[in-house]
Amino acid sequence: MNHPSICLLLISCSLLVACSSNDVTRIEAEQAGATQTDQGRYRNAYRDIEYPDNCEADCYLPHPLVECQQPGENCQYTGDNPTTNLNAGFEITWLGHASFKIQSPDGQQLLFDPVSQQFDWPVNWAFRLSDGFNRNTPQWPDSEQLQDTAGVFYSHLHYDHFNKADVRRIGTEAEFFVPLDMASNLPRGGYRITEMDWYTQTSLGPLTVHAVPAHHFNSRVWVPFLYEDENRALWSGWIIEYEGKKLFFAGDTGYSPHFKDIQQRYGDMDICLLPIASYHHEEHGNWYRYVHTTPEDTLAAAEDLQCKSIIPWGYGNASWKMGDHSSHSALIRLLNVYPDSSRQIPLLILNEGETVKL
Template sequence: MTPRTLSTLVLPAALLAGCAAPAPDAPDSGKPHHTRAGFRNPDATGPIDKPLSALLRWRYAALRDGLPPPPEAPTPRIAPDLAALRANTSPGKPSVTWIGHASTLVQSGGLNILTDPVFSERASPVQFAGPKRAQPPGIALADLPPIDLVLVSHNHYDHLDRESVVELARRGGERTLFVVPLGLKAWMARQGITNVVELDWWDVHTVRGVPVQLVPVQHWSARTLGDRNRTLWGGWLVRAPDLHWYFSGDTGYAGHFRQTRERSGPVDLALLAIGAYEPRWFMKEQHMDPAEAVQAHKDLGARQSIGIHWGTFELTDEALDQPPRDLARARDAAGVAAQDFGVMAIGQTRWLPARNARQSLP
């Protein structure tokens, strides 16, 4: 097997499969999702384990069958309205801009908030191999408005990019706060990033009057062969006065969506992952498919949802442009209107109606 073939088989999958065992002696707080072997998922059934044999079976079949197929059309892209985004500095005019994959810029509560910022050419521990961007970010990092808050869902390379967060911290200084799941504060400190708050599931940190909460999702974490599930993962719930919104990060479908709604009420906007879902025998526990994302939209009681985590990096067996087509079919089957759950072009900004100022936070 040549090095190139080995890279084709293993490196993209390493971002998703986590074949190494966890390191021993993790702290155990007594909470159900904390164990001495690391963190585990909300239902307390343990980590999402796939043996190396399953990983190689998947990657070999994909190579043999020529998967993923090429997209029928490039991911839609438009020029960002940078002037409008920079001018939007006051609460009351919320917006969301899709930068690509799981990276979005959300303006709410007078804050500029980035989710899972990845601006590098590859989602990989190295920049000479691994999944490569299909197109540049919708907004270049240097063109962003001043960032107040960066929300990181977990430590996989397509969600936490070292070069991006280091540059954001350098540019933002004390203004830019990074809020991360448990265990990632130490990693950030090793990169020289110190303006960091780490949270456990259901913890809340308030930024300039805006509550930010880490909520459970079904996933896992790893950046090396020896740190599987040593740091936590999660979604984010932000309850700004002008917009209550949810960001899924990476997740399989499970009961945590209903639990989030039961504890915190419905949301105005949900940013839900709809890509990286084939083959289902390998991906189901860790990534939703579009039909499951539609159910998550309903579970959350979302007024509007936007599909993200597609069209940017080839990570799994579906074509880059397949998720929106599958989303349309799933939406129709579930009786969800197109305007209630759709997708955006990379670089596009959607301006959202502000919440009624008389409506109290749940």
């Protein structure tokens, strides 16, 4: 190979590397951000948790507004949602499980924890081998609609919340917002990524983006005796603020005083997108609840946050039913305990694919 050919090859390789690298910005809190152990693992803000309420009886009585083909399965919510006077300007579409498409008051399209199909390979294969199943695929924005996305927000790395194939489908026009030390898990390809600590903020056009605590854990890879990454990356919730109106996305989380901390720092939340599922397990129920709110925990969290409206998620026909009795058991339990909540915060129930403007 002659010298010009070698030079051309080196230039081509350099351009390929440059084009494939991501542009990562890291925002750390000056004080009161997330903490790590000496081993570099992140930890929750609170360790010992006291739960304010617990449903003991008649938690899963069939509800007249949830019509199911089988008990708790293949259901539709048939009730009317309450009228609110929030005038917050957010248009919210629940895509299924934890995924939301939101149009902000200034017209930007935002995606939260977008997972359009199954788990990334090979975890989907392993899940199927361990008595799992392929979930029903939700209705999803087409490729042209995805190209209009301005911001993508991920709460953590678990496979039901983060999917590399969807990152590629969304493309490089959007800006990606992730918790600290998560950026390395996105595919290379010229993506703009902002990593954020708890209690930090940045801007997306006229929107203010706040990263806030969640009570959970984070992991992506586990190879016995060789490698694991448990809690090497942070987990977060998100607040999107526009002209004083605030939308809160909790991410996966258990109940803890962090909800009160968020309210004390940022004030009342206008719209709260809160999880209600994945808390049940016959053998390890205490652990599941520690990192996932029950419906009654969710109502307590909404009171702590002083939410003006609640949109629950995690249940549904496109759920994986991990930590649940059935696809809609969590929603049925929520509707059974809601009348006993101390503050009747407006509760807006969506079926997958439905949209509400608040």
